[in-house]
Amino acid sequence: MTLDELFRGAYRWADANGAVLLILVGLAFPVAATLIALVGKGGKTDSDGKMLASIFIGAAILFAVLEIVAIFVGTAVFDASLLQANAALLATPLACFVLMLVGIKWVFPLNQLASIRTFGDLALLALLCGGLIWFFSKFRGWGIIFFGSIFQLVVVLAVVIYFIRRIFKRAFGLSGGRSEEERA
Secondary structure: OOHHHHHHHHHHHHHHHHHHHHHHHHHHHHHHHHHHHHHHHOOOOOHHHHHHHHHHHHHHHHHHHHHHHHHHHHHHHHOOOHOOOOOHHHHHHHHHHHHHHHHHHHOOHHHHHHHHHHHHHHHHHHHHHHHHHOOOHHHOOOOOOOOOOOHHHHHHHHHHHHHHHHHHHHHHHOOOOOOHHOOO
């Protein structure tokens, strides 16, 4: 079996069983995760419930990322149109993510969960790096035009590098990032 046959067969199977997949993953997973987090909150401390909630939020984020990768593979490699895809399959990971956030928010404030903070840090890091790449893509060769002094350019670049380094450390839990009470 080739990789092409695997991808096409997996999509055909998911397209044929889309309604079952939508109910199981899009609805049952967030409800079960919310109930498990609620049971975990009922212990002596909230740490078990927060850990379980973070794991389930991470799984929902992973489903959404896998959907983005599948869309990229379908459009870039197979030259398929996104408009020809099964709408239920496209909506399932997003519905799972939204329902998971709503359910877990009902149990815990989202700012107390490590997975939400890490996801926010990674999203901010991606936006900063994307902005920096976009900024430098506007220059061809050595023709950098900056209306200001060289000192101002160096200060702006130093501030940008500082923020990217700080967000990188926070996102990946390296020293100098969050304090211990923020990680808990």
